[in-house]
Amino acid sequence: MIARAGARVLAVAMALGAALGSRAGATESAAGEPPSAATPNRGDRAEGDLGTDSDAASFPDARFGPRYLIEEVVIRGNRKTAKSLILGELAALGLAPGASVDASDPRVQAARYRLLALGFFLDVRLSLTRGAKRGGAILAVEVDERGTLVINELFPATSQATLFWGGADVSETNFLGRGINLGVGFVASTKPVVPDAHAGLGLRLRAGVPPLGGPNGLSLSLTGLFNDGSEFYRAAGDDGDPAPDDFVATRVRRAGGLLTVGKMLPAGLHASIGLREEEITATLPPLEARVLPGGGVVPIDFMIRGGASRVGTVSAGLDLDTRSDPILPRDGMRIALSVETGDEILGSSYGYLKGVLDASFYRKLPHGHALGFHVFAGAIGGDAPYFDRFFVGDLNLLLPRRALGINFSTQPSPNLFNTNIAHHRYDNYAGRLLVEYAVPIWRHHGLVYGGDAFVAVGLLGMASDGDLSAPGPVSARTLPIDVTGDLGLRLDTYVGVFTISVANALSRASF
């Protein structure tokens, strides 16, 4: 018992030491000592839970101070945000005219952070002033609005096949002050030097309304998409050679939309379902066969129907996020699972089923370091269009990713194991395992809240049905796997989140 209590003291002191940035650390010598008479001991709760400060600061009897009857709710400082939006959040907690509120009512703090969590305000303050009758009060909510324009992504890059492509994905998260999330994404490119290729253009228009009935209600979002671009297929040369002349290009136009309904569930779980419909127009190149290095000729699988076709799918997703921080996590996990199927019933020319698992797990290490494990696994059964298949550039951190679904590069995987991975660009099966080690560089330095140096290394693999039953002996060289990794800095700042890394540099200047 004494040792247990002593261990609690130690745990608290360790946490306090960490909080103070001091050299306090775990030492066994203190673990067996009896607790101080001054040491708090509240039942079996671990004393080391310094993070749960509100618990440490709470009293057994939560109610303290007078109780008031709310006569009116007034909102101040909302130059842009609709008053009804704020009143709705308060009403969801029962803070409305006619209701009672205690001076120490926990709903007050909950309301403050609920409003902050909308993402529209830098600060929110609640206060009371005297009402018309004794015991009555006017509840005042003073908000300080923040900028709600978000640049989600920038796409500037260059490659051997495409001299330049660029664009951005931008959102206004409080459009018209109604909490509507309106986003626009665009990417445009110069004409790729691949024969028959066309300059690429991708557009996205996204609108999402706030969850109906509060943060845990149903959220609706609608995304419109238009893509007009080329995809590249090898027609000659070795698999490892990215020379654009060895490729031919299709021209594919996609126009459609995605309707998503989501809901927050308890314990950090988010569920969603979606309906996607697209009209496709594909122009295939005159040359539809590849000349193999040995002289043979094989047909090219364009993974898209020539002429007009349609994609119609329904999807479902689950997203569990328990990370200690979304930018610089030290603990917890994020697991995202999605299933999507295309079928004739939905008007689709392509029948397929696609499942994806993307998970990250974090473990806290001494001195603020962290270890992360990132797992990606996906499988497609059936006949999916190429843009819904797994693309090597999305898996290998060292290659250019697709921008709004358009690929601009002919670069193969670096093939550091000397396998046949260079042959694989779009596949039905994909997996990746990354191990990441993060070291804190900055904490609490002005406008840079925190920064981690990180190194990640892992394996990726891709395959399609034919690869799994290929003739001939199986050896390490026939396994389509490669090494990937990254090394750099991740910064959490007042103006956003930045990643400066080897992979980012390589993927944006790929030659």
Next chain:
Amino acid sequence: MDTRRAVFAAASVTACLVGVLAGRTAQAADPPPRRQSGIEVKNGQVTVSVGLQDLFGPAERQHLSSGFATRVLIRAAIQDESSGEPIALAVQRTEIVYDIWDERFEVRSTRGLGAEQRAVVPTADEAIWRATALVDFPLAEAKRLRPDGRYVVVLRGDLNPISEDLLVEVRRWLVQPARGERSLGAGDSFFGSFVSIFVNPRIEDSERQIRFVSQPFAPGSPTLPTPRSSPPRSKIGGIPR
């Protein structure tokens, strides 16, 4: 081959950069400032007397009259000066509410598992003093300290601390306002993004916090006289529990 060379060159440059910056890891957290504190041994207990009134800035002071509760959590720990080894921890929690009709402050506080103390005071100064002034605040039994050892007291005061779960949830919503509105794919992975620009206010685990360390002390030689031990106003009211 060109790709491999490019990977190697870029990795080398970034490794050097990261290595230089990683060398600053020891400086990553600002060391807490030092504050003179009265440390004594009374009735076999090591006690500290020090004020944390600066936990309340002008805005916090004004908000004290909001009608809603203000909570103050103070944690103090004894550490071995040289090794940083923690010896003991003590906690004081206080809650202040202002009665908008009677225009007075009600204060309640506890130290560790001790009994709850309540008081009614007329001014904000006095309420703040009761919440933030540690007077002969017991930390540990003196016999637990080595007579020849040198120790420091590390202190942290938090104003309206919030739970870690709530903190994470708010951060998540600020950073990912459109969670669930994007399709899933390897391209959306944690590593892929280069930049995301937005107004990213810092959300702390309390509205305001101060941290400091006392001057070193040896158990055999008390250090300083205690600071003022009476509240700013002489009228001290009390209400029965």
